Amino acid sequence: MVSGIKPTTVLIADDHQLFNDGLRNLLTFDGTPFRVVEQVYTGADVVPAIHTWRPDVVLLDINLPQRTGLDIARQIVREFPDVRVIIVSMYSYQKFVEELKVIGVAGYLLKSASQQELITCLDRVGQGGTYFDIRLGGKAGDLHLEDDFVKRFKLSPRELEIIVLMKHGLTTSEIAQRLFLSEETVKTHRKNIYYKLDINSLAELIRFANEQGL
């Protein structure tokens, strides 16, 4: 961090200009070990910018227009093995995380992270390490959010499990298959869930889950 050390060069790729510029500012302070060499606002501009600047790290939004961050990440890792990719997203898409790790991205930051986490993440990745937001930690992360929910509505673990699957768009038969249950059992759980939450349709469950931030 002492001046004189070569700074980590950073490319920021996010279509929300306010967020993009905000990130740049958060990385620009006295004695910063980072240098933002370029900012791009569309998916199409990412790869050309990497060509030009060869940044050490790319902060890549996963929800870019035109091309998805997933595709771009794949291409970067393939074509520029020494450019490290950090995904920045508002969602903790669990399945994406696994996929991204397989692809070979170096980090995953949530937009709800703090400046400190951003800097820690960039430090680690800049030094060749990886950083994945702790809130992505599968069940651990989910449960902490869901804890309240469970207590307030006296839901059993199984019921919570089924709520999550329903919210993710699995049909009754899909849930039954995945959990090795009879469809009738899933239906029973569903009935009990609806009774406890005082709702009576999948539509309402979705609304409810959205309202609870689940």
Place this chain on the structure above:
Amino acid sequence: MVSGIKPTTVLIADDHQLFNDGLRNLLTFDGTPFRVVEQVYTGADVVPAIHTWRPDVVLLDINLPQRTGLDIARQIVREFPDVRVIIVSMYSYQKFVEELKVIGVAGYLLKSASQQELITCLDRVGQGGTYFDIRLGGKAGDLHLEDDFVKRFKLSPRELEIIVLMKHGLTTSEIAQRLFLSEETVKTHRKNIYYKLDINSLAELIRFANEQGL
């Protein structure tokens, strides 16, 4: 803008800490006419913070967990008539804009706006005016995030509107009532949507919408 003039006080309410902090930085520069008096990260903290600080302007995210920005905006306008509300959102959802204007918010900024637009918006609103992003002028539901979506799947505006309502958990009859349509018409749209997206249940629509970040 000359120093000595009382600065416009600002409260920032956004659950994405990186964005929230980024905004604060974008408003902090030499000779800034703004002073960020507080930042909050949940819907529940907004009104108490206004009580304490009585800011001139609130930059309010519309997608807050716990309480929607819409509800909060309504309450602020009702209880604190001299506190001006600027909505900050990633969507340029026309219906929201109309609703928000009726409620009495003073501005609407997109997250894809530039720092210059942010400052212009705050300047105008701070001086008692209003500011609505020019990109809001389009037809119902043309948010740039959905733009892609629409093009890829050749969805009509009406279909997109219905997708959004379905995703929010409205039943067929609720959608029919809200849009002043026959249930049969909604069913027709739903059929066409399912055909275009190659799906066959609400569950799959939810999954699809989640995957598309819609």
Place this chain on the structure above:
DNA sequence: TAAAAAATACCCCTTTCGGGGTATAGGCTA
């Protein structure tokens, strides 16, 4: 202006969902 797209609305039919039950087995605990 003619063709295409979008929006509206209905019919018929099958499948799934949702609400009312009942029932058995295992585990925890007061």
Place this chain on the structure above:
DNA sequence: TAGCCTATACCCCGAAAGGGGTATTTTTTA
């Protein structure tokens, strides 16, 4: 051990969703 919770699974039935049509009107666009 008797009671309670949880998880499992089934039956019946009405309501809603889903899938196949057809058709008219308005709007957009080539």
